[in-house]
Amino acid sequence: xxxxxxxxxxxxxxxxxxxxxxxxxxxxxxxxxxxxxxxxxxxxxxxxxxxxxxxxxxxxxxxxxxxxxxxxxxxxxxxxxxxxxxxxxxxxxxxxxxxxxxxxxxxxxxxxxxxxxxxxxxxxxxxxxxxxxxxxxxxxxxxxxxxxxxxxxxxxxx
Numbered sequence: 001x002x003x004x005x006x007x008x009x010x011x012x013x014x015x016x017x018x019x020x021x022x023x024x025x026x027x028x029x030x031x032x033x034x035x036x037x038x039x040x041x042x043x044x045x046x047x048x049x050x051x052x053x054x055x056x057x058x059x060x061x062x063x064x065x066x067x068x069x070x071x072x073x074x075x076x077x078x079x080x081x082x083x084x085x086x087x088x089x090x091x092x093x094x095x096x097x098x099x100x101x102x103x104x105x106x107x108x109x110x111x112x113x114x115x116x117x118x119x120x121x122x123x124x125x126x127x128x129x130x131x132x133x134x135x136x137x138x139x140x141x142x143x144x145x146x147x148x149x150x151x152x153x154x155x156x157x158x
Contacts, residue, residue: 024109063108
């Protein structure tokens with residue numbers, strides 16, 4: 001299996017674990033990821049971007065400041081713009097953030113479900129996969145990056 005297939009398999013595994021969608025930023029410098037995959041509903045992404053919610057999202061803020069995992073509900077009190085409430089209207093009612101850094105480069109992802117909270121074992125698996133992706137995507141060709149962007153487009157929920 002080549003690196004692209006391995007990465008695609010890991011992303012597919014994350015997608016299956018987050019039936020309400022995910023947003024995964026790999027190798028984030030300042031606020032821009034080298035690679036971003038989003039499978040949240042398109043309408044939610046449009047609203048999120050149009051309102052500039054990235055800068056008010058307590059989940060994203062936590063991801064920039066911490067390493068590890070946290071359930072979204074643990075951040076609900078620090079959400080003055082009601083980002084999580086707005087997300088829940090699109091089926092993203094239960095979520096978890098996974099964040100890590102190495103060599104001053106961050107990667108993190110938010111993962112959502114509509115039916116139930118993530119189990120601890122699932123959170124451990126999400127963290128393991130994000131860690132594998134962080135390392136597997138350190139050295140990618142432009143062609144590989146484009147293939148993964150195309151995959152992101154295909155996975156984004158309509």
